[in-house]
Every structure is written in structure tokens, then in C-alpha cells.
Amino acid sequence: MSGIPYGRQSISEDDIAAVTAVLRSDWLTQGPMIERFEQAVAQRCEAAHGVAVCNATAALHIACLALDLGPGDLLWTSPNTFVASANCARYCGAEVDFIDIDPLTLNLSVTALAAKLERAERAGRLPKILVPVAFAGQSCDMAAIRALAGRYGFRVIEDASHAIGARYAGRPVGCGAQADITVFSFHPVKIVTTGEGGLLTTNDAELAERLRRLRSHGITRDPALLQAREQGGWYYEQLELGFNYRMTDIQAALGLSQLDRLEPFIARRRALVARYRDRLAALPVGLIADQALAESAWHLFPIRVDETQRDRVFAGMRAAGIGVNLHYIPVHLQPYYQALGFQQGDFPEAERYYAQAMSLPLYADLSEEQQDRVVKRLAGLLDSGVARCGW
Numbered sequence: 315m316s317g318i319p320y321g322r323q324s325i326s327e328d329d330i331a332a333v334t335a336v337l338r339s340d341w342l343t344q345g346p347m348i349e350r351f352e353q354a355v356a357q358r359c360e361a362a363h364g365v366a367v368c369n370a371t372a373a374l375h376i377a378c379l380a381l382d383l384g385p386g387d388l389l390w391t392s393p394n395t396f397v398a399s400a401n402c403a404r405y406c407g408a409e410v411d412f413i414d415i416d417p418l419t420l421n422l423s424v425t426a427l428a429a430k431l432e433r434a435e436r437a438g439r440l441p442k443i444l445v446p447v448a449f450a451g452q453s454c455d456m457a458a459i460r461a462l463a464g465r466y467g468f469r470v471i472e473d474a475s476h477a478i479g480a481r482y483a484g485r486p487v488g489c490g491a492q493a494d495i496t497v498f499s500f501h502p503v504k505i506v507t508t509g510e511g512g513l514l515t516t517n518d519a520e521l522a523e524r525l526r527r528l529r530s531h532g533i534t535r536d537p538a539l540l541q542a543r544e545q546g547g548w549y550y551e552q553l554e555l556g557f558n559y560r561m562t563d564i565q566a567a568l569g570l571s572q573l574d575r576l577e578p579f580i581a582r583r584r585a586l587v588a589r590y591r592d593r594l595a596a597l598p599v600g601l602i603a604d605q606a607l608a609e610s611a612w613h614l615f616p617i618r619v620d621e622t623q624r625d626r627v628f629a630g631m632r633a634a635g636i637g638v639n640l641h642y643i644p645v646h647l648q649p650y651y652q653a654l655g656f657q658q659g660d661f662p663e664a665e666r667y668y669a670q671a672m673s674l675p676l677y678a679d680l681s682e683e684q685q686d687r688v689v690k691r692l693a694g695l696l697d698s699g700v701a702r703c704g705w
């Protein structure tokens with residue numbers, strides 16, 4: 315029997331045709347597919363602007379730069395995320411701090427956030443940027459975060475790498491109702507893929523312009539922005555230090571084609587989640603709780619297994635060819651962040667979850683037979699008297 319990964323892409327003949335068409339065209343990069351993809355994502359997200367980049371890590375980096383994050387500034391995020399959500403601040407020379415998670419939704423706790431903001435205000439060390447992460451595809455309590463942002467004056471970059479197609483308060487994630495900038499990832503394990511790729515949405519035209527410039531070396535050809543008079547058709551100016559963070563037309567064409575199936579992808583993930591919930595109900599595992607107002611895109615299906623059994627169960631699943639995974643090692647426990655002064659015990663809920671966490675396979679092409687195999691193996695491994703995992 316072949317192995318089952320925890321996540322993988324779903325590629326159709328249409329996707330292949332879309333990529334092939336670009337390969338036969340004049341433009342492999344900096345061509346027309348980029349804008350078409352940007353507009354298609356922005357439209358789906360009900361956002362005014364979309365800016366495509368080479369990956370979500372680059373997107374987070376230029377989002378921080380566009381919001382003027384720099385040395386002496388602070389960015390806060392969740393410890394239960396991929397390292398990129400925090401590293402973006404370090405690229406800008408800023409400092410990172412974390413807010414512990416809500417043990418039910420596994421997203422950053424707004425109660426902990428509110429308490430930390432009060433202390434930070436007294437200490438004169440408020441964050442400039444908050445990066446809430448829509449863990450597993452489910453938004454944080456964004457209404458509360460928006461209210462706190464208004465009160466304390468920080469900006470919000472939503473890391474929605476897991477959450478294209480998700481909704482919050484009846485609108486698509488990325489619409490900009492609560493976040494200044496939203497970031498999506500199109501890595502193959504995510505919901506929609508471009509191979510590597512990322513995209514930022516915003517409703518702020520100036521921010522969008524700045525993001526486009528930072529994506530391409532800090533260069534502009536816009537006559538309104540040139541310092542000198544245009545000197546000929548070759549002329550451009552570098553106004554600030556930018557990067558080559560561009561997406562290719564090959565990637566954008568794949569993304570555009572994939573986007574056509576966003577709804578079926580999400581519907582399939584939801585159906586598989588309903589089946590998991592049904593079949594896991596009698597097993598001693600903990601499941602992620604629903605966040606009010608949020609409709610998850612279900613990038614991941616994390617479960618909790620009693621910490622005395624988790625390692626054995628995880629190894630048993632892998633030995634059976636079932637690619638369980640773990641999301642996430644708390645970022646503050648990484649050696650790089652430990653060297654910056656973070657310690658074991660700093661964010662106990664994220665650490666407690668880490669000791670119990672396991673992500674089960676979930677992707678659009680996962681068959682019901684494969685899913686049943688996952689559940690059967692899990693049930694077998696849990697047989698030996700595992701206590702129901704508490705929250």
C-alpha cells in the first residue's frame with residue numbers, strides 16, 4: 315500500500331494546460347498572468363488590491379517594511395505558527411514577542427493579548443504590528459483584535475497562509491475589514507498552490523503601491539514618483555531598498571487555474587472534516603473548537619493525544635505509512651529564539667498543545683478509503699487504554 319501524506323496538491327489537466335500555455339507564450343515572468351491572478355484573488359477576497367510574490371515568507375517581510383517596521387519596533391504573533399510569522403520582524407531588525415494561545419481554538423488568545431497590551435502600555439513598549447495567524451484555516455477573534463488595534467494603535471498583518479477561501483463575519487478572509495494587510499501562501503500543502511508563491515491583499519492603494527515596489531528592487535517607472543524628469547524609454551528610479559520577490563507567470567497561471575477550484579477544494583475538505591469528527595467522536599482525542607464568526611478553510615486537521623501516548627501513536631502512524639505531522643513546535647522554543655532570551659515555560663498553553671499535537675492527513679484528493687485507513691490505524695494505536703485528552 316502506498317503512503318498517505320498529511321497534505322498534498324491536487325493538479326488537474328486544466329492546471330497543466332494553463333502552465334503549458336504560458337511556456338509557449340512570450341512571457342515567463344513579468345507578463346500578463348500576474349495581474350490576472352492578483353485581480354482574481356483580490357476579487358474573491360473582496361479586497362481592493364492584490365500583490366503576488368514568490369512566497370508568503372517574502373510577503374510577510376514586505377508587509378512589515380510597508381508598515382515601516384524597523385529597529386526598536388516590536389511585532390507580536392502567536393507561538394503556534396510556522397517560524398516565518400515571527401522571522402519577518404527579524405528581517406526588519408525589529409523585535410518579536412508572542413501571545414499565548416487559546417487552548418480551544420489554538421489561535422492566539424485575545425484575553426492574553428488584552429492583558430499583555432495593558433502591561434505593555436504601562437511599560438511604554440506597545441507593539442507596532444500584530445500578526446494573528448489563522449491556524450489550520452480558522453480566523454482568530456478578529457473583531458476583538460480590530461477593537462484592540464484601534465485602542466492601542468498597532469497595525470494588523472493577518473497571516474492567512476492556511477486560510478484562502480475561509481470566511482469571517484460573513485466575508486472572505488483577506489477582505490481587509492479587520493486587517494491592514496492579509497498574507498496567503500500557495501505552497502503545495504496549502505489549499506491552492508502555485509508551487510511556491512504568496513499574495514498580499516489590502517484596501518490601501520498607497521500600501522499596495524509600496525508593496526509592488528518592494529517586491530521589485532524598490533524600483534518605479536511611475537512618472538508621478540520619479541525624482542528626475544524621465545530621460546527616455548529606458549528610465550527607472552530606485553527609490554528605496556527592495557528585493558526580487560516576484561512571482562513568475564508560470565506560477566500565476568497555475569494559481570489562476572487552481573483558483574477555479576477553490577470552492578470544491580474547501581467543500582471537499584469540509585466533508586472530510588465532518589467524517590473525521592464523526593468517526594473520532596468515540597476516540598480519546600481532543601479536537602479543535604470553532605471560533606465564533608469564523609468558517610475555516612480547513613488547511614489542517616490537528617488532534618490532541620494524551621502526552622504520555624502521543625510519541626508512540628505518532629510513530630505508529632508513520633510506521634503504517636500514514637504521514638501524520640505536527641503543527642507547530644512553538645516558535646519561542648526554536649534555538650534561534652531561545653538565543654534571543656525566550657525560555658521553556660514562557661507560553662505554557664502553546665507548549666502543552668505541542669506535547670499533545672498531531673495533524674492527521676487532510677487534502678482534497680484524500681479518498682474516503684484512505685481516510686478510513688487513517689482512523690482505523692489511529693483507533694488501533696489508541697486502544698491500549700489512553701485517557702481522553704483534556705483541553
Ligand SMILES: *Cc1c(COP(=O)(O)O)cnc(C)c1O
Nearest residue numbers: 369370371396398475499500501
Ligand atoms: C506556510 C506558511 C508560511 C510560509 O509560507 P511560504 O509560502 O512557504 O513562504 C507562513 N506562515 C504560515 C502560518 C504558514 O503555514
